[in-house]
Amino acid sequence: MGVVNKISCDWKGKMAFETEMAGGIVKLDADERVGGENNGVRPKQLMLVALAGCTSMDVASLFKKMKAEPEDFRVSVESEMTEEHPKYYHTAHIEYHFWGNDLKKSKLEKAVNLSLDRYCGVTEMFRKFAKVTFEIIYHED
């Protein structure tokens, strides 16, 4: 049997909810246009944070092991929603940005591929409903 995770969203009135979980509290809210007060993030967009966060932690863990740490690192995700209800993300483009001098590019590329092909469970989930693409972008001084 696999690990079981459980979370709860507790209502805080109107469209506001809170989740207390390992590592912190996440506040959720809708924007004013749909009856919220913008005192928290949008739940659907957390799917994208889960995707970027999961693969970025894989890569950070791997480039440390490979002694290939960049000076800076960012992962961004851009996704398009379907037009009809229920609206879901049918594309996800992941960009891996690495900054530094003398970047160890072959190791960084290997780290990205290991995450996407073997370790990142969120990427695996996204592939079941979205077309997932990626690119690696190096920023050298």
Place this chain on the structure above:
Amino acid sequence: MGVVNKISCDWKGKMAFETEMAGGIVKLDADERVGGENNGVRPKQLMLVALAGCTSMDVASLFKKMKAEPEDFRVSVESEMTEEHPKYYHTAHIEYHFWGNDLKKSKLEKAVNLSLDRYCGVTEMFRKFAKVTFEIIYHED
């Protein structure tokens, strides 16, 4: 063309990342056992917050329109991960908890079903990789 959402995870050293997005900042981190410092939430678990949050906001919006507001409301999600890499959630059980006296149960049940069947995009995504089940639990004084 559907709405496009874009987010970034910015590296804060070791396994820590931050995402600035509409409604707030989400801090991500791993636990100490895997090289993190527990100063943020786990990215994969944000998938569950996205699910609980998306359907709970649908229901909160609907029970307001239906004049069927409970005294309190909580949505919890329990998911099991696969045992092999890449580890993903292959089950998701959603519990809708409503508290109050004289709960308008048929309206609340309708709100839950409308979310699950028509509006909740995150549920739609989960159905592509997980067995999704749900139950409604009333807590009357």
